[in-house]
Amino acid sequence: MGSAIEVDVDSPAGAAAALRSTHTVRERAAVLTQRARAGGSPWFTVHDDALTSAATLVADVTRDSYPDLQIPFHSRWRHFEAGGVDRKTDLLGAADARALVDLTVVSVLLDAGAGPSWSYLEPGTGLRLSRSEGLGVASFHAFTAGLFSSDPDDPLRVDAAGLAGLTAQQLGAAFQADAANPLVGLDGRVAILRRLGAALSATPEVFGPDGRPGGLLDAVRTPGQGSVRAHDILTAILTALSPIWPGGSMIGDQPVGDCWRHPALGGPGLTAGWMPFHKLSQWLTYSLLEPFGWAGVAVTDLDELTGLPEYRNGGLLLDTGVLGLREAEFASQNFTAADELVVEWRALTVALLDELAPLVRQQLGVDAEQMPLARVLEGGTWGAGRRLAQQLRGGLPPLSILSDGTVF
Secondary structure, eight states: OOOOOOOOTTSHHHHHHHHTOHHHHHHHHHHHHHHHHTTOOSSEEEOGGGHHHHHHHHHHHHHHHOTTOOOOOSSHHHHTTGGGOOOHHHHHHHSOHHHHHHHHHHHHHTOSOOOTTOEEEOTTTOOEEEHHHHHHHHHHHHHHTTTTOSOTTOOSOOOHHHHHTOOHHHHHHHTTOBTTBOOTTHHHHHHHHHHHHHHHHHOHHHHTTTTOGGGHHHHHSOTTOOEEEHHHHHHHHHHHSGGGOTTOOEETTEEOOSEEEOTTOOOSGGGTTEEEOOHHHHHHHHHHHHHHHHTTOEEEOGGGSOOOOSHHHHHHHHHTTSEEESSGGGGGSEEETTSHHHHHHHHHHHHHHHHHHHHHHHHHTOOTTTSOHHHHIIIIIHHHHHHHHHHHHTTOOSSEEEOOSSOO
């Protein structure tokens, strides 16, 4: 899995670099999981005997969705296929590889919980889509309409100037959000896109003079080589885009993004007590696998990335009984991303997805090469978590997280 990074963890920059490694994510998630297994968690119990039945459910959902086991990657591009509509073919013919990366980056950053009341009515098809599919299709059409471009003659792009001028009214109109169709975290979404614009402008060596996310294509590949490691894409994203996260987690002058404090964690130097996740950045990396491939750049070592610690995967573990709540009333309380229970739930999710994946492969008769974690998630754990949530609570997650739309 992701290799450890040798850095000076007593400096803010070095500590931030260490926390940007999936090796650190897994290592610390394992610490909290071992603690919970030993009965030391005030929040959760772990029930290993439920892992097999959870794997059976995931395998069954995978077969239902992909009977031939030709499973695509877990990716934002699946949401662009919502309702069985082929939206990407025309775009692939009209846009260059950088534009496809542009679209992926901005769409992923807009992909956080929409809330139960919002939906999107797609012009042309008449499809009404909600949650991730609705957000994906809405962002797709906003992109093709040129909402994120500063050049009216070149709408199929995202650039720093286009993002800098974006308003909540414009984004709300593109997403059909109003009092009768409320979208959770609209202001948070605009804030993160404007922060993205500032980061693109500040890093022209990566994103070019116009500040386009598509600059990642050239930034991560070595000239003359046709492949790049998945973790190298993630590292580039985490390094170049670290200022965009509004959560406020900082080590000295270094923003560390989706990292949270947990009192049971140690660690060397200034990394002590931090639990990193980088969920949206990893979701973005997964979602870039296909655009990089279309550009002729093969992405390798996919399983260095972790499973995504969000409420569908975490909900699967709670709803199948792999995880139990210490106190039943936790299910009726509201939590934030910074709360210890949520940090621990996400850490246990990362570790237990790694344990679940080989059990799912065994049930399906495939190996890790045929079904890397990016396909287990898609097949998979995310779909099974969503199915259980629908059956048990009308789609709501098992825990209530108050979010600004940038973590979940």
